[in-house]
């Protein structure tokens with residue numbers, strides 16, 4: 284019989300002597316105010332039921348509880364708070380059991396840790412991923428987890444944010460048992476609760492577990508704090524996690540709990556939390572595209588890649604790793620042999636790193652079929668062309684695909700800038716042609732720009748998004764223009780970098796300012812990693828179309844003319860002695876920069892890091908606003924996700940458009956207008972930016988898809 288509960292998201296039933304509390308808040312049973320209220324009430328109800336000997340907490344669906352409701356952060360808190368709910372569960376005078384199916388994350392695991400007995404089903408995974416949101420466990424996790432798994436292990440668990448499986452959670456002491464039955468959570472939980480009742484198992488509160496070897500734990504936590512400060516410079520919540528875990532060793536439980544609360548509030552107030560939560564939701568919103576309204580994906584059971592170069596091989600590996608059979612086509616035997624070797628090289632690298640076994644490689648390659656015969660593509664459901672970046676070459680390939688591939692096959696191009704409408708027009712089926720712009724290395728980089736030409740049919744777009752999901756990529760819908768979203772905006776802020784370099788900032792000062800902003804690398808280091816010759820080829824290609832009145836900086840050309848393309852040639856902007864991966868500043872590069880300034884009669888001036896970043900971001904945001912206005916990006920969050928997953932933008936800032944909102948669009952616009960006094964051609968404010976400022980709006984106001 285179901286018992287009344289003030290919240291529809293939580294129900295209670297009595298099964299014999301067990302009071303079963305069921306959380307049901309789809310899609311992931313987040314601990315919304317309604318769930319917290321319901322849980323609190325249900326525990327209180329169960330405790331006073333005369334014929335009840337134990338309480339069991341379970342949930343509906345594939346996820347136990349995915350934590351606090353992230354959408355509530357930053358809003359006025361609604362009681363009961365989650366710490367209160369957890370403390371109430373722990374205080375229950377009857378044994379409380381939880382049965383975990385699927386994910387028990389953040390507050391979800393904290394609810395489990397406040398129970399007295401924890402059962403995990405084989406597929407369960409437990410984690411404290413709050414650090415990924417700029418937060419820390421705030422409902423007792425920093426005090427209870429160390430008591431079960433030790434201070435160091437608990438701290439590492441929280442700092443990584445990575446979940447662990449049921450067996451690992453058992454070995455870590457986080458759960459008491461992993462059931463081997465195929466029973467559902469309710470039945471397995473009931474069996475366990477009744478077994479405990481039969482044994483007369485007592486209430487067992489984690490808060491009462493004494494922390495052992497405090498001196499060792501404290502020194503281990505100090506070492507971890509040093510590591511963390513080095514590994515995540517500038518990040519706020521990791522050090523707060525360590526401070527709280529330290530308290531679990533040094534302070535009585537309740538004092539540790541209140542310190543956790545204070546530190547948690549500090550994390551809530553930190554701008555990093557807002558940036559990271561924006562990123563969390565943005566990367567889920569990008570898949571919500573207009574084409575998904577009403578179109579269903581085509582079936583993709585087989586895939587073909589044309590071209591076995593670096594990109595073709597990486598794409599083939601990404602498709603193989605997604606479980607697909609893959610045909611790789613090359614124009615001749617030699618090229619094919621190189622393509623096959625490129626694919627094997629990727630797997631051999633993973634074997635060398637101990638990530639996969641020889642057996643795994645062999646099993647995967649049973650789905651790999653090299654070919655030089657276009658006819659072998661006839662049955663492919665989806666073909667991805669990754670040949671040389673030349674429009675006529677690609678059009679010829681698509682004409683052949685048009686005649687060889689079955690009706691309904693999706694024909695995709697991996698071009699990073701060419702006109703996909705022109706490629707589609709080379710076929711009799713432009714509705715089946717789409718752009719799939721992978722980033723190198725394609726089997727690693729998460730970003731996938733899905734480039735939507737004018738005549739593509741919606742189900743082809745949805746098919747591309749479905750493929751991205753299978754490949755565990757983060758897909759962003761982009762329109763057709765030179766460079767789509769990412770490379771078009773990159774070209775703009777790279778230009779601002781070149782101007783600063785010629786006007787007085789050294790390449791190394793620029794890189795250091797960008798790193799201090801939170802990037803893993805500066806733009807000159809990235810050029811050296813990717814290869815300066817790629818940018819050089821782009822500049823040459825664009826030379827004909829370049830506005831003769833536009834300022835053009837030739838420093839990078841001078842470096843490339845010497846064959847200094849970066850890491851692959853041992854020097855670029857930096858020196859890489861003996862194949863070093865970290866470069867050293869190169870005095871000869873500084874000499875080239877000076878020569879170019881002298882040649883143009885430029886007297887260099889100093890650029891404080893703060894100004895370098897204002898110019899860098901102003902160029903990025905301004906072009907971002909133009910990309911939005913041109914409809915190349917659907918929403919500002921699409922640009923954010925593009926730069927978070929494709930260009931190393933610091934995640935805690937949420938992305939360039941989100942960052943602009945935090946700085947204030949009027950400030951960005953003021954900067955652009957100030958910079959325009961020295962170069963009105965480059966620094967033309969985007970009309971959309973001017974309009975938003977005039978209306979007192981921000982980019983966030985454009986993140987809702989218009990119906």
Ligand code: T1G
Nearest residue numbers: 311313349350351352353354388389390412420421422567
């Ligand atoms: N709150 C609100 N919405 C959530 C949510 C959450 N915790 N988790 C997921 N969603 C939404 C998500 O936006 C999407 O919405 C839908 O659910 C499906 O999610 C006090 C402070 C559980 C592994 O960090 O990792 O507890 O797009 O697409 O791939 O200490 O969601 O459909 O509108 O991701 O199956 C800590 C976050 C919170 C876990 C499922 N918890 N979630 O993955 O589905 S902080 C987390 C996930 C906390 C306490 C602290 C994943 C998932 P929409 P999805 P999925």
